[in-house]
Amino acid sequence: MAMTSALLQFKQSFQISEEYFSFLCDGASFPKTESWNESRDCCSWDGVTCDLLNGHVIRLDLSCSQLVGNFHPNSSLFQLHHLQTLNLAYNWFYPSSIPHNIGQLRNLRHLNLSNASFDRKIPTEISYLSNLVSLDLSNGFGLQLDERTFETMLHNFTNLEVLSLFYVNISSPIPVNISSSLRYLDLSYTNLRGVLTESFFLLPNLETLKLGNNDLLKGVFPKIHQSNTLLMELDISYTGISGELPDSIGTFSSLNILSLYGCQFSGSIPDSIGNLTQITELWFSSNRFTGHIPSTISKLKHLTSLDLSDNSFSASALLQFKQSFKVKSEYSSCYTSFPKTKSWNESRDCCTWDGVTCDMLNGKIPTEISYLSNLVSLHLSNGYGLELDERTFETMLQNFSNLEVLSLFHVNISSPIPVNISSSLRYLDLSYTNLRGVLIESFFLPSNSLETLKLSDNDLLKGVFPKIHQSNTLLMELDISSTGISGELPHSIGTFSSLNISNLQELRSIYLYHNNFIGPFPASILNLTHLEFLDMSTNSLSGPLPSKEPSWICHTTH
Structure with missing residues (x-):
């Protein structure tokens, strides 16, 4: 009781x-x-x-x-x-x-x-x-x-x-x-504050260690001399941990998830990363990794998510150059001279230093990346110096049958726009990639799962906006701004009249600015009742705007 x-x-x-x-x-x-x-x-x-x-x-x-x-x-x-x-x-x-x-x-x-x-x-x-x-x-x-x-x-x-x-x-x-x-x-x-030490990696039963988003955690990643760890998930993202990723990272043979994004890692990604044969997710974005993407990454057969975006060259070579000289103003004959190298120091990204322009990543993306057939997401965005050859690009699209997210923003592909893409893709960003060719209807077919399509700033993309005959697409964001696409915007952009709730009427954003569109403003856009952002500026559209004012007119750029 x-x-x-x-x-x-x-x-x-x-x-x-x-x-x-x-x-x-x-x-x-x-x-x-x-x-x-x-x-x-x-x-x-x-x-x-x-x-x-x-x-x-x-x-x-x-x-x-x-x-x-x-x-x-x-x-x-x-x-x-x-x-x-x-x-x-x-x-x-x-x-x-x-x-x-x-x-x-x-x-x-x-x-x-x-x-x-x-x-x-x-x-x-x-x-x-x-x-x-x-x-x-x-x-x-x-x-x-x-x-x-x-x-x-x-x-x-x-x-x-x-x-x-x-x-x-x-x-x-x-x-x-x-x-x-x-x-x-x-x-x-x-x-938490302090320094990450080796003691965490010597715990005999530890399988998951999450220390992310503690920016007062400092120091370097410890070199591990003992490899019999059971660790399956390690997250030290958004900490102040810096320095080079040691070769001993390859001894963590049980790892499934490794999250290092938003840290201060520099140097090359070690080839030993290929020893992590159980890995499913690698998150290395927003660091200062340099050099090539190691080809050993092709050994990671279980990998489903890979993010190498937003990395850059280290500053070591430039600092060495700076230290080779002294700065003396009396020897200068330039009226506007000033010691640009004086401000160079490791507290700031070298790409922000006076007189320095960076290629943020470098080298050719290895063919071996296309072997990762289980990938669900791949991020190589902001790879300003990265190049992806046409054959590797085609092989990737063919092999990645489970891919849902692909971001290649600012990767130099210089390839025809793909015709056959995985029906599982939800997010596709091919902006600033030097794509060429003609945008066709296949991107908008109902068999696709695409919710976001970004093809902007590819001035070799030509042709006219395709007329869409089927409407039950899931697309919510479309960006084809600053391309060479021209002609009239077809009435079908707003007449996706399928009764399926997930049709183009769900579109939230359309970016069509800086193209060569001509003709009248398509009144059918008023059918896009969920639209929040519309930018059609810097085109040659003519005629009056529709008399019925849409709810999103305050967001519209004419």
């Missing part, structure tokens, strides 16, 4: 409200406590599990239960001393703090308070739960964990296998001594 009373008292301390949860829990939230009543044994209630031998409540799963209200510091929940699992994720307890009495539940093995809108400081008493195997406080946007409590937790939780503190404000040095039992560790967005 005591357990029933405690649970009913807990139920009565909250309201049920669906409005907070319509976008959470994949639509699977429901009020578990609503059915709780004394006419049934509490062990049969939704979310409640009891020990079959002694009848004690050992598990309480009220995740996604639409609970709203203040969590009382002396909640009756803390009378359930035999609890081993407590899951209150995806409820709304704001602005309550996690109660100090949480430390009374000494038998807890699994505690999940993620996405529950708890606020303020996490109590020291949470570190008393020394039997914990998993602790999830993730998405605790207002939660703060002081350095001492964090250290005590890591010291006391000797059986801990899963720790997720994503978005908890720790503002602490990165831990050095952590439990060897850990399998999953997420300290992303926690304001």
Whole structure:
């Protein structure tokens, strides 16, 4: 009876409200406590599990239960001393703090308070739960964990296998001594500071390590001398970690996901990357990698996502050149002379230095990239110096039958516009690629999944805008600005009259500026009721605008 009373008292301390949860829990939230009543044994209630031998409540799963209200510091929940699992994720307890009495539940093995809108400081008493195997406080946007409590937790939780503190404000040095039992560790967005050391990679059971979005994490990627790690996912994206990626990265033979984007890595991507034969996702964008894309990447047969965009030359050669000379103004005969090299330093990208213009990436994309037949997404955008030969381009499009995202913005392809593209493609960006040829109807056929098509700034693309005879395309963004496409815009641009809800009437953006379009403004564009941006400037369109003013007219450039 005591357990029933405690649970009913807990139920009565909250309201049920669906409005907070319509976008959470994949639509699977429901009020578990609503059915709780004394006419049934509490062990049969939704979310409640009891020990079959002694009848004690050992598990309480009220995740996604639409609970709203203040969590009382002396909640009756803390009378359930035999609890081993407590899951209150995806409820709304704001602005309550996690109660100090949480430390009374000494038998807890699994505690999940993620996405529950708890606020303020996490109590020291949470570190008393020394039997914990998993602790999830993730998405605790207002939660703060002081350095001492964090250290005590890591010291006391000797059986801990899963720790997720994503978005908890720790503002602490990165831990050095952590439990060897850990399998999953997420300290992303926690304001960690310090240097990433080798100790993380020597943990015998660690499979997932997420340290991303901690810009006070510095230093270089440690050289690993021992390769028997079980690590399957490593994310240090958007940290201050810099320097060269060591050859020893190739010893992480179990890795499935490697996320290094938004760091300060420089030098070449090591050939040993080809040893990561289990890898499915490589995210290397927005660094300062130089040199060629290693051909060993073709060994990565399981790769589904590859992003090498936004990388650049390092500054070492230019700095060496600078150091070879002294600057003296008296020797100059130029009225406008100034010491351009004086401002050169490693704190800024060399491409922003006075007198320097960069080829941001360089070299030919290896044919071997076309062997990655399992790719779902490929990003090589902003590859200003990258070249992709016509044959490799054709082979890629033929082999990548599962490809959904392809971004080659600013890669020099110098190839005819492709005719046959994968029907699985949702996003295609071939802007600034020196494509040539004629835009044809195949891009707009209903068999395609294309939602975004970007072909802008290819002045060798010619012909007229194709007349579309079938309308049930998923296209939401179309950009063919600054091409050589000319002639009249056909009435069919707005007459995609299929009753299918996902037709071109779903278009959000059309960019047709700086072409050679002539003739009247097509009134059928008014049928595009979801249109938000339309730019048709710098053409030779003539005649009056439609008399009926569309809702998006404020966004339109004439």
